[in-house]
Amino acid sequence: MKYDKWQKEILEAKGDILANTGRQVGKTTVFSHKIGNYLMKNKGTQIIVVSLTEDQAKLIIVMVLDYLEKKCKQNIQKGKNKPTKSRIWLKNGAHVISRPVGNTGDAVRGFTGDVLYIDEASGMPEMMWKAAMPTLMTTAGQIWMSSTPRGKFIENTNKKNFFFKCWENHEDKWQVFNITSPQAMQEREITEEWTIEKRDKALKFLKDQQALLTEMEFKQEYLSEFLDDMRQWFEDDLIRSCMTEERPNKIDKNNNKTYYLGIDVARMGEDESSFEIFELRKDHMYQVENQITKKTTLPQTFEHIKELNLLYGFTKIFIDSVGIGVGVFDWLMADDDTRHITEAIDNSKQIITTDGRTRKLQKTLKYSHMKMLMETNKVHLLDDPGIFESIKSTQYAYSNDSLGKRHLKIFGNYTHICEGIANAVWGQKYKELNNKIYTIKV
Secondary structure, X not given: OOOOHHHHHHHHOOOOEEEEEOOXXXXXXXXXXXXXXXHHHOOOOEEEEEEOOHHHHHHHHHHHHHHHHHHHHHHEOOHHHOOOOOEEEEOOOOEEEEEEOOOOOHHHOOOOOOEEEXXXXXXXXXXXXXXXXXXXXXXXXXXXXXXOOOOOEOOOOOOEOHHHHHHHOOOOOOEEEEEOHXXXXXXXXXXXXXXXXXXXXXXXXHHHHHHHOOHHHHHHHOOOOOOOOOEEOOOHHHHHXXXXXXXXXXXXXXXXOOEEEEEEOOOOOOOEEEEEEEEEEOOEEEEEEEEEEEOOOHHHHHHHHHHHHHHHOOOEEEEEOOOOHHHHHHHHHHOOOOOOOEEEEOOOOEEEOOOOOOEEEHHHHHHHHHHHHHHOOOEEEEXXXXXXXXXXXXXXXXXXXXXXXXXXXXXXXXXXXXXXXXHHHHHHHHOOOOOOOOOOOO
């Protein structure tokens, strides 16, 4: 591949490296290649890759393996040390291991490395840094980290988070690279892979995003700016306090059970679709399943919902009725088995509150309801790092409209699971209306 100028500089850089970037610029690609180069050139060394979730950890190993197979396939070990989803060994004794950090960072304790690479470092729990740093103590190793920023502070405090402190680089320890998404798209050399048409489409996408997002959102997500006006909507301690459940080994099909399904539908080939299943017990919501699908078409998503309904017999299905979700919503409403249990959630809909004057977006009310249930110990989540990361990534900011009125905006860059959960627990409002409806085809 043809590297961007900043990617070449990262590949050639020595020592501790911090890449603060906008989204979709190619940071994970360049670091996976840098890992591959290091393994080829430094026999007997170990690189530890730390990611937020297991899926992200596996993805980096896949990218490193793909690069090594193109560069030195004959040097990749086979047999008992053949590549796995979490580790790659070369014949020179060098190897890379990838670990999901989880909620505490304990997954990296006990390992020793010559290089520690931290993916999406700004989202790491602060406890992870204490657990990960000793991995380099006896090797005088290097730290490489990359991330899109998520604000300057820890949760809702005035204490700076670790990634931001490193980026400030007061002790001149780091080689810091700042790359924005528009910069990467505009400056990338035109090739057979990166055509003028692809560049123009990418720049149009960024222009559309700038129109859709608030100024602060766009600056953080695509201009890689650290903004102190944004905060985490769900605090870490609150999320952990709700993660009390283990995934059941089997489905309880008791007709007296009340199951809700919350869905977040992804664009084809882009994000992941999320299916979050909860059981209502009195006024408490217990999560019993969390499923993710990738690169699925809308018909496939519809069929997956139908299959889940056969297994659980949902009382209600909650799905976004605008945007990408509208196609699936229409099919659900046309189907005899799902039309009576499907409820539309329009995140952009304005709802008049009880004072009769204030208008709020349904998304704002939905996330406020979810937080209220969590704070009153009425939401019980599966103990899963992917769920933790998605809820943690949900942020909020205040902005003023043209009339000077202040508005709350809730957003994030990994919120698909949280969105599905928020849709499902919205069903707690329907707890007095949980009559099951059965249809008979004639």
